[in-house]
Amino acid sequence: MNNQRIQITNHSDRTVTWTLERPDGRANVIDQLFLDEMSHALDELEGDKLVTALLIRSGHPKIFLAGADLTTLSKLGSEDLQNLLQYGQDTFTRLSRLDLTTVCAINGPCLGGGYELALACDHRILSANPNAVVGLPETSLGLLPGWGGCYRLPRLIGLSRALPTLAGGRPVRPKNAVKLGMVDQIVSEESLEQAAREVLNTGKASPRLHLDNLPLIRNLILFLGRRSILKMTKGKYPAPIAALQVIRNGIGSGLSKAMEKERDGFLKLAKSETTSNLLHFFFLRERAKKVPAPKGGSDLPSINRVHVIGAGKMGGGIAQWVASRGIPVILSDLSPDALSLGLSTVHSLLAQASKRGILSSLSARQSMDRITPVCESVPIREGDLVIEAIVERIGAKRTLLADLDTRSPVNVPIATNTSALSIDCMGVAMENPSRLGGLHFFNPVHRMELVEVIHGQKTDPAVIRSLLGFVNRIGKRAVLCKDSPGFLVNRILVPYLVEAAILWEEGNDPRAIDRAMTGFGMPMGPLRLLDEIGLDVAGHVAKELKFRLPRLAAPPPLLKQMNEGGILGRKSGSGFYLYSTNKRGKVHPNRELLKLCRRAKHKSSISEMSNRMNLVMLNEAARCLEEGVVDSPKDVDFGMIAGTGWAPFRGGPLRYADSIGLRSIAENMERLANTLDERFEPCQYLLDLARNNLAFYSESTYSISPLSSNQKERITQ
């Protein structure tokens, strides 16, 4: 038989090896064909009484088994899904019931369905490589483990450990995996195969007794678990609770009943809107890995060194991230003190990472060694990429870029990390502005996955290709934007933050304003976010944006007054809230602000507030499409979720708008425009869609949008 998923080898010592490998070299995932081949292989093993042991390994150099194939899974109708679930459950159960010893040698990520397969084996040996993560992340996609994971994991490691693992949905790194008992042992990558072979003759694993699985204790754990899950998800994410129910049902009952409940739970979730939104976001992330690159120009040399200029918060963060992805960095700043501060930031980020087991202490030091700090201007050579991250002042940036331009070889791309200034405006200082593009990293760099890649009017497509490739290589996700005020994320976010400040001025309690948005699903309320960003930075961006887009609402005088009063948000100890040094303490609204600024006494309802803040965001998001800042509603939704944490379970602002209906949204906006202010006036594009009963995501929208074809034209120039 010519297998496409599992290669079978029979050894003379009466053992069998399954090698998970695809002829096309792509990542191993579980699909119909995988299950077919596995089922067929099981037929042979069940019939052969001579075989004593089975070793399952991966032929892929990096990945063991990445889980179910979500692309096909998400397209299945409910009946097909039910069948696939049952097929998987039955097949894995057959694996677990084999008379012979079964061992998994896990060399790389083993997640979801992949880990459920591993759970059905007797022994699991894991490579110590920090990338070899295991776990059941289904709940983070709004699903639950549907191939016996809910049944087997508590039986392997006990309920008290299984519940947080299942409900949290986070992949577990090797050291923790062995501590939790999710794998039997970790060994170095090189000795993985041999260690697994040695386990082959240790016999079948016997069931373990876990005290926490006994009726009384487990009820207590489930009760407490439920409480903490509800606290964590604020009731927005149904999957962890559903998983908890399935575990509750599964732990006390027999296999077939448990499997049935698991299937039911899965199917119920799969139908929910939250899940389809979370899957939508999952696919948006996958899509962002392969941003279609513009054509034209001749390819630049591949990047093997990065100059980061300016060792402030962003420069330091970028240097740390790039260096820890294995690329040498020259971090330069003319001020030795600033450079020293930047290096300490890098150092403490690396120390944190090594403390949390993300990096070994050795690779943390190697990352530090990859950074060369310099207080002078040093030669730039072919194969370098220059990222400028100095202060956000156009004059300073222009001077620097002009200098960089004259002393870099022609095929070195230069990127500016700006959040508010125009690329084209900066480029005028350069002899060769076509080599300048934007790389807008978000703060803090090590936590924010999104990078906006900015295409200036003169930017060479080859430079954009090089920047997109670079972003991908350092494990970030890109959105390609046109050079326009605020690019994508800040363009949409700033009006929202300004609206929150206006609501404050109207007389609303800051906690109520924030609650309106956290209740909607934002990770943090807008005023808290302003405090985190810093009122000076936010004020600067808002002013710059208002200057370039006069139509926007002016930032209220309050922001300026706060700035002048040294009330800069969290970093200065007070902003809209007071931050005590005590980290545990609750934050209280800053009453001092009342002295700074007269405010009205009008109180709005929570729903009115969230409505207003959402509508200004939506309007701006629609304008981004109207003006061709980005190509597709997918870019907007991905950018907002990845760049700001915009409620992921709602699938992004445009998908959310679609779900409400554009007609009602437009009406809502017009009402506010009439009663409050013209900033709520819906943009033409939104009105057009609403009138024609279309949605952002409808197929026809995509083809009728005149500006998005402009955008395509521009990119292919």
Place this chain on the structure above:
Amino acid sequence: MSTKSLHIVEGVRLPFTRAGGKLSRLSAGDLGTAVVKGLLARTGIDPAIIDEVIMGCVCQPAEESNLARVISLRSGIPQHVPARTVHRNCASGFEAITQAAEKIAANRGDIFLVGGVESMSQVPLLFPQSASSKFAQLAKSKTLRSRLGAMTNFRPRDFSPVPALLKGLTDSTCGMGMGQTAELLARDFNISRERQDRFALSSHKRAIESTARLKEEIITAFDHYQKPVLADDGPRPDSSLEKLNRLRPIFDRRHGSVTAGNSSQVTDGAVALLVASEDACKKYDLNPIGRLIDYAYSGCQPERMGLGPAYALAKGRKQGAPELSEIDLIELNEAFAAQALAVMDACKSEKFCHEKLGLEKVLGEMNEEIVNVNGGAIALGHPVGATGARLVLSALKELKARHQKTALATLCVGGGQGGALWLERN
């Protein structure tokens, strides 16, 4: 010298800082990595074209054996580039350069990264041999009884470790400390305490005046826990003859004249130079700052190791190296003021040149005006493995500043040796 000579393309060093001070948390490997990375950034060369990394270090750390290889890999120089650590005591930095010169002359490579590193702060404490054999005994003992027996063998003196530095600065062949050899020279050449102190004071003054000039060769050093280090911290702006005069002799408390004030300072430091053959300079479009025109090492009496430079110069004369009269600038390492002054006296002493060096004509005058114009090790410090490379770097940068041509860098070596390098500005 052969037709293929060594050109110094560029060099940098870290600030020299007092041992136990600002850079004491950095190991020799950390210091070396910082300076090599700084040099690679400043020159902008692709490190893959380097033929070998050669670094001098006297007290090689046990945990960073073959220090040069550690530094090379940590600095991002590709694995295929080999590396070795060389040792000729205080001339280890010279040795790195001259080994590269020999390889270039022998057609065994064109581009070398050389230099020297010393963390005198992190020199380990050593247990006496008697203690280590007892520890070994204890480790071998298996039963409780034999373990107890092994433990009772220890004596209090077994637990008083000696700094390896002290051992390193004592000549095991003649049993004299380096300071004692300097006392001997002061007596031989009748060098007064006052003359030594004046020489020391001038070293500090010149170093302070040259702060801006020295900045060119120094790159900022960073340690994550404190402020960046921008400059050498040895030179004392407030030094004076009275202050120097108040210090007690440390090597011969009763009759001596060598004090901490007129000896070189114990410091941490690192120097790196990129050197290349003329062909390589042309091929990679490198613009060298100078070249090595000749060098000599010579042995001498260990008890009078301080006179080593005179012996090396005598050997140089036989090889046809430039005479002292042709030299525009001299870097004469100041291990001790007494020692440096003794070298100057010896070079112009007919008796010494004739009897000890077997020369018919004296070596000549070392004009104090052109010796150590930016201060020497008394002010700047003497991180032993790195000093030789610093002398070469300083001499070439100074030649450039003065638009002059020929320089001599020379130093004395513990164990009775002298080294001398003749350099010319391109």
